[in-house]
Amino acid sequence: MRRIISLIFLILLVACTKQYKNEKIEKFFSSKGLIDSEFSLDTIDNEGWDSVHIAKPYENIYAFKVNNIPGNVKRSIESALFTEGYCVLIFTKKNEFMCFARVIRVNADFSSLEKNKYASGQVYKLDGKRKVIFAR
Numbered sequence: 001m002r003r004i005i006s007l008i009f010l011i012l013l014v015a016c017t018k019q020y021k022n023e024k025i026e027k028f029f030s031s032k033g034l035i036d037s038e039f040s041l042d043t044i045d046n047e048g049w050d051s052v053h054i055a056k057p058y059e060n061i062y063a064f065k066v067n068n069i070p071g072n073v074k075r076s077i078e079s080a081l082f083t084e085g086y087c088v089l090i091f092t093k094k095n096e097f098m099c100f101a102r103v104i105r106v107n108a109d110f111s112s113l114e115k116n117k118y119a120s121g122q123v124y125k126l127d128g129k130r131k132v133i134f135a136r
Helices: 002-018 023-028 071-081
Strands: 037-040 051-055 086-093 096-104 117-119 123-126 132-134
Touching (some): 023 096, 071 086, 071 096
Antiparallel strands (some): 037 123, 051 086, 051 117, 086 096, 123 132
């Protein structure tokens, strides 16, 4: 009985979290032809957000000044940040949570960027080691 309840809870958690995931951005970084190319996150997908917060591995989600992150999404982000394998992009409009994307660091590593909040029009470049740097 406990297993069934746990399984139902897990399915609900995944289903509820999925509506807030930005899968277009996650898929964009899994493509192989991006090395040495410039990109702006708002040209990949912009559902009305004006800023992106970049959460690096082991960072505390509560350090970000983002309002109204649903509890299940917060747990999903925290679990991704608990490993070195992901950076999480948290998209906001006027500091209100809109969606997030988990980016595998092997595909695109945002962890070397100094700040943790950027405007939607920021242009980045993916270097030869797949580190994300400023393009301009």
